[in-house]
Amino acid sequence: MLTKLSRRQVLAGTVAGSALALASLSPAFAQVDSIVVTSYGGIWEIAIRDLFVADYEARTGGTAEIQIGGPPQWMSQIEASIDNPPIDVLVNTIDLALVAGRTGLVEKIEPSKLTNLKNIPDRFVESVQGWGVIFDYGAAGIAYHRERVANPPSSIKAMIEGALAGEYVLSLPSISYAPTPQMLIWSLADALGGSVDNVDPAFEALKQLQEANAVIFYGGATEFLNHLESGEAELGIYWDGRTWAHYSTGAEWIGFINPDEGAVMNPVVVQKVVNSPDTAWEYINSVLAPGPQLKFAEMVQYGVTNSEVVYPDWLKERITPWEETRWPPFEEIGAAIPVWVDRWNREIGA
Amino acid sequence: MGFSFMIPSLLLLVAFFIVPLVFVGEMSFREGRLPPPGGGLWQNYERLFFDSFYLGVIGETMLLSVVVTLICILVGYPVAYFMVRHAGGKLYNLIIFLLIAPLLTPIIMRTFGWQVLLARRGLVNEWLQSLDLISKPLALLNSPVAVVLGLVHVLAPFMILSIASVLAGIDRRLEESARMLGAGKGMSFLKITLPLSMDGLGTGAILVFMLANGSFVTLLLLGGGSLQTLPLLIYQQFNTTRDLPFAAAMSNALLLIAFICLFFQLRLIRRKGV
Numbered sequence: 011m012l013t014k015l016s017r018r019q020v021l022a023g024t025v026a027g028s029a030l031a032l033a034s035l036s037p038a039f040a041q042v043d044s045i046v047v048t049s050y051g052g053i054w055e056i057a058i059r060d061l062f063v064a065d066y067e068a069r070t071g072g073t074a075e076i077q078i079g080g081p082p083q084w085m086s087q088i089e090a091s092i093d094n095p096p097i098d099v100l101v102n103t104i105d106l107a108l109v110a111g112r113t114g115l116v117e118k119i120e121p122s123k124l125t126n127l128k129n130i131p132d133r134f135v136e137s138v139q140g141w142g143v144i145f146d147y148g149a150a151g152i153a154y155h156r157e158r159v160a161n162p163p164s165s166i167k168a169m170i171e172g173a174l175a176g177e178y179v180l181s182l183p184s185i186s187y188a189p190t191p192q193m194l195i196w197s198l199a200d201a202l203g204g205s206v207d208n209v210d211p212a213f214e215a216l217k218q219l220q221e222a223n224a225v226i227f228y229g230g231a232t233e234f235l236n237h238l239e240s241g242e243a244e245l246g247i248y249w250d251g252r253t254w255a256h257y258s259t260g261a262e263w264i265g266f267i268n269p270d271e272g273a274v275m276n277p278v279v280v281q282k283v284v285n286s287p288d289t290a291w292e293y294i295n296s297v298l299a300p301g302p303q304l305k306f307a308e309m310v311q312y313g314v315t316n317s318e319v320v321y322p323d324w325l326k327e328r329i330t331p332w333e334e335t336r337w338p339p340f341e342e343i344g345a346a347i348p349v350w351v352d353r354w355n356r357e358i359g360a
Numbered sequence: 361m362g363f364s365f366m367i368p369s370l371l372l373l374v375a376f377f378i379v380p381l382v383f384v385g386e387m388s389f390r391e392g393r394l395p396p397p398g399g400g401l402w403q404n405y406e407r408l409f410f411d412s413f414y415l416g417v418i419g420e421t422m423l424l425s426v427v428v429t430l431i432c433i434l435v436g437y438p439v440a441y442f443m444v445r446h447a448g449g450k451l452y453n454l455i456i457f458l459l460i461a462p463l464l465t466p467i468i469m470r471t472f473g474w475q476v477l478l479a480r481r482g483l484v485n486e487w488l489q490s491l492d493l494i495s496k497p498l499a500l501l502n503s504p505v506a507v508v509l510g511l512v513h514v515l516a517p518f519m520i521l522s523i524a525s526v527l528a529g530i531d532r533r534l535e536e537s538a539r540m541l542g543a544g545k546g547m548s549f550l551k552i553t554l555p556l557s558m559d560g561l562g563t564g565a566i567l568v569f570m571l572a573n574g575s576f577v578t579l580l581l582l583g584g585g586s587l588q589t590l591p592l593l594i595y596q597q598f599n600t601t602r603d604l605p606f607a608a609a610m611s612n613a614l615l616l617i618a619f620i621c622l623f624f625q626l627r628l629i630r631r632k633g634v
Contacts, residue, residue, distance in 0.1 A: 179480070184585055185600060186580060186592065186599065186600065187600075188599050188600050191600070223499055227585050229580040229581065230580075233581065236475055236476075240482055241480050241481025242480050242501055348393040348394040349394065351597075351601045355413070355588060355593070355596075359585030359587075359588060
C-alpha cells in the first residue's frame with residue numbers, strides 16, 4: 011500500500027535523516043570498545059593501519075579508527091570537546107606535545123601500563139616531560155641532486171657559503187612549513203654561532219641568500235623534491251626519511267648528508283588524550299612494540315626508538331642514529347615561535 | 361508555505377556558516393600569543409589594523425585580487441565574445457570543453473604544472489635560452505608574476521563563462537540598428553554590447569575577486585614568499601604559531617573586506633545602468 015507523504019513529513023524526514031547521517035560520522039558515536047587514533051596521510055596512514063592498529067586489534071580484540079590530519083587540527087578538536095574527546099591517541103610534534111601537556115589535553119605517561127616502555131631510552135620520555143613518548147624521529151640534514159652537485163657541502167655552514175658564492179641555489183623550508191623554527195631557524199643560528207636566544211645569524215644568512223638570489227622556499231615537503239627535480243634548486247635542508255623514500259621510488263639522483271654539525275632531530279610523539287579509555291594505553295604499547303616498530307621503520311624509512319629494534323643493513327645505512335643528531339631546545343623554541351614568525355614575515359616574506 | 365522549502369538550506373547555513381562564524385568571532389577576542397602592549401579586548405584587531413606591516417599585507421591582498429580580476433576581464437572578454445559571436449556549434453562546444461576540463465583537475469596539479477614550466481631549468485627558460493633571448497635562466501618562479509599567472513589560469517574560466525552567458529542573450533538587432541544609424545564597429549561595441557554585457561562582467565568580476573581574495577595554494581606554491589596575503593598568514597598562524605585568536609581576527613578582517621568590496625562592486629555595476 012502506498013502512503014502519500016505530506017510536505018511537512020518530507021521536511022521532517024530530511025532533517026532527521028541529515029542529523030542521523032551526521033551523527034553516524036561522529037567518533038562520539040563509535041562503539042565503546044573502539045578508539046580513535048591519529049595519523050598523517052600517505053604512507054604514514056598505511057603503516058599505522060597495517061602495523062600499529064593491526065597489532066592492537068589482534069592483541070586486544072578492540073578496534074581502532076584512524077583520523078587523518080595534522081596536530082594543530084587534532085588539538086583544536088580535543089580542545090573543543092575535552093570532556094568527551096573525539097580522539098583518544100594523539101600523534102604530535104614535540105613542541106605541540108609540550109603545549110598539549112601544559113594545557114591539559116593529554117595525560118602523563120603511566121609506566122605501569124606501558125610494558126614496552128622499558129626498552130625506550132629515557133631521553134625519549136624526558137624530552138616530552140612525560141607528556142607522551144617519542145616513538146619515531148626524522149633528522150633534517152642536507153639533501154642534494156647527485157648529478158648536479160659534484161662536491162656537496164659537508165656542513166650547514168659550508169652549504170651557506172657555497173650558495174653565497176653562486177655554486178648552487180638552495181631550497182629551504184618557508185615559515186609556512188610547521189617544522190621550520192627548529193629545522194631551519196634554530197639550526198642555522200646554532201651552526202653560525204647563535205643560539206635560541208640569538209637567532210640574528212640565521213636571519214642575516216637568510217637575507218644574504220635572498221639578496222644573492224641563492225635561495226627559494228618550499229611550503230610543503232613534496233615541494234622540495236619538485237624544486238630539485240625541476241632544477242629550481244640543487245640542494246637544501248630536508249628529511250632523511252623522505253629523501254630515502256624518494257630514492258626508493260627510483261629517484262636515484264637524490265642523496266642525503268648528515269652535516270658535520272649534526273642533522274636536526276625531529277621527534278614524533280604519541281600521547282594519551284585526557285578522558286580517553288584505558289585501552290588507549292594498549293594502543294600506545296603497540297606503537298612502542300619492537301616488531302611493529304621495525305616494520306614501520308622499513309616502510310617510512312625513519313628511525314624508531316625501541317632499543318630492541320635491529321635494522322637490516324640496507325636500512326641501517328639510511329637512518330641517522332639519534333645519538334648523532336642535534337636536539338633543539340624544543341620548549342624554548344616553542345615559546346619563541348610567535349616572535350620568530352613575526353620577524354620572518356617582516357624581514358624575509360611569508 | 362514556500363518558506364518551509366528553505367528550512368533545510370537555512371539549517372545548513374546556520375550550522376555550517378553562522379555558528380562557526382560566532383565561534384571565530386568569540387575566538388578573535390581572546391588573548392593572542394604576541395599581544396600588543398596593554399592587551400585588551402580588541403588586541404588582535406589592534407595588532408592587525410594599527411601596524412603598518414599588517415596594513416601592507418591587507419593592501420597586498422586587495423591589490424592582488426584587483427590585478428587578477430582586471431587581467432581576467434582583459435583575457436576573458438575577447439574569448440567570450442569570440443565564442444558567442446564567431447564560433448560555430450562544434451568550435452563553441454570545444455571551447456566550452458577546454459574551459460571546463462581544467463576545472464576537473466585539482467588546483468594543486470595545475471599549480472605544479474606552472475612550477476615545472478617556470479623553473480630555472482623549465483620549459484620557458486629553455487626556450488628563451490635556445491632562442492638566444494637570455495644568457496642565463498630568469499627567476500620566473502617564486503615571484504608575483506608567477507602567482508598572477510597561476511591565479512589567472514585557475515580563475516579565467518569563471519570570468520569567460522559568466523560573460524559568455526550574458527553575451528549570448530543580447531539581441532543582435534540592437535547592434536545592427538546602431539550600425540545602420542552610422543555607428544562604427546567600435547562605437548557599437550562600446551555603446552551597445554559592452555553596457556549590455558556588464559551584468560555578466562560584474563558577476564565574473566565578483567566571482568574572480570572573491571576567489572582570488574581567499575586563494576592560498578597558488579600563493580604558497582608559486583609565490584615563494586614574494587607576496588604576503590591574509591590567507592597565507594592565517595594558515596601560518598594556525599600551522600606554525602598556533603595563535604588561533606590572531607588567525608580568527610585576520611579571518612574576520614578578510615571576510616569584512618570581502619563584503620565591503622562586494623558592496624562597492626555591486627554599486628558600481630548598478631550605476632552603469634544594468
